[in-house]
Amino acid sequence: MPNSPRRKIPEAALIRLPMYLRLLGEVTAQGVTHISSDQLAELAAVNAAKVRKDLSYLGSYGVRGVGYEVAFLAYQIQRELGVNHEWPIVIVGAGNLGQALANYGGFVERGFGLVGVFDTDPSKIGTQVGGICVQHLDELSEVVQTRGVSIGVLATPAATAQEAVNRLVRAGVGSILNFVPIVLSVPRGVHISKVDLAGELQILSYYEQQKVNSLSHIQGTTTSSRAVSA
Amino acid sequence: MPNSPRRKIPEAALIRLPMYLRLLGEVTAQGVTHISSDQLAELAAVNAAKVRKDLSYLGSYGVRGVGYEVAFLAYQIQRELGVNHEWPIVIVGAGNLGQALANYGGFVERGFGLVGVFDTDPSKIGTQVGGICVQHLDELSEVVQTRGVSIGVLATPAATAQEAVNRLVRAGVGSILNFVPIVLSVPRGVHISKVDLAGELQILSYYEQQKVNSLSHIQGTTTSSRAVSA
DNA sequence: CAATGTGAATATATTCACAGCT
């Protein structure tokens, strides 16, 4: 076991690994075989020291005075992320967002094969979504077991999300990508990563609001609301 | 100007405000009028001190010994986030993801009205997506100006994403929600928030991989790859 | 007296700066 990872990668660093991996893929396509932390930092729009520190959690895979071998580094990141294994996924919830995600090519493109789409609405069951026949949620467990699914994508209405999570967990799914903007409870050991689409917009709204505020400050107008209507 | 905010809210706290706001809405619907940091922390699944610290950046809106008045606190968060103003949005890219986002009810539900969907593909232009007629990207500037759009959602293919960003910025958009997994360059002052859907899965893949590794450790098997095929 | 608001303590993340290799 020559260089197994030093154990846990800090969350902040982990989040950047997929970006580095993608960038390495891009430069490979351009024929680049070696890259320095400065160059990778430029592409990633981050500090070079951060790149080196992040990569150091994987091991010492660079060469002093030279940089990193792109293919080798990419392999090490893949190995650490576990994406050189297959991770079939299921989507629970075949509404607008669920269908969208099923049709979204980006998952398959980066190695996540969709093996099931589930809903409880009889009018949805049997329809084709993303090349997959929508099945009743009761079939979830069967598919998760037989296909060895450990990651589920949650895109149900808010009201049924917790029940869907319970079923995913009971079926054996160990990680969930949650698009439903509610706080879900999961047993210890189950990872749940949340994407709140409207929440992201609200954060952007804050930044835009700040700009408006600072402008009205300069102009000496009050901050009381006038701009409520479009 | 009685209690204008103390200036910039730390990023880490800002990210949680939309969650608090949503939770306050939920408890309001249940008839709750007052809430303590302990209770809100329970709902949000975070530490109570964190809730108080986060809320303290907005001002002192709690009452010692009592807690926070839900409606008043919600209003203050809304005001701080700027979501009591209208923020019409546009979507650039009417492919799978763009259509999905256009049809996704969650944006409108939380106050973000969709006023334009843009693409350059002639076969897409003129089709109805999310109740909106897809327009050519050349029309972007016109719509942004007349509708006062300051937030754009980016869902183009990777190859055309930077050009689309340039157009958004030139048209006057100040913040961008980016679903395209590439690093984009924007001028100073333009905010760009990134959602890398496949990247999220890769992070989950890491956690699942960790579980596999720790299991094989216990069983004394090597970590060398065998589980590559499904 | 119950719960806020906040300094102080701790933990985590980022950046600097340079010793150590190739």
Add this chain to the structure above:
DNA sequence: AGCTGTGAATATATTCACATTG
């Protein structure tokens, strides 16, 4: 000479713990 890897320094975030207050 050039670039990594990393301790030390700094910055940011979280949590503790309690004085303060309605």
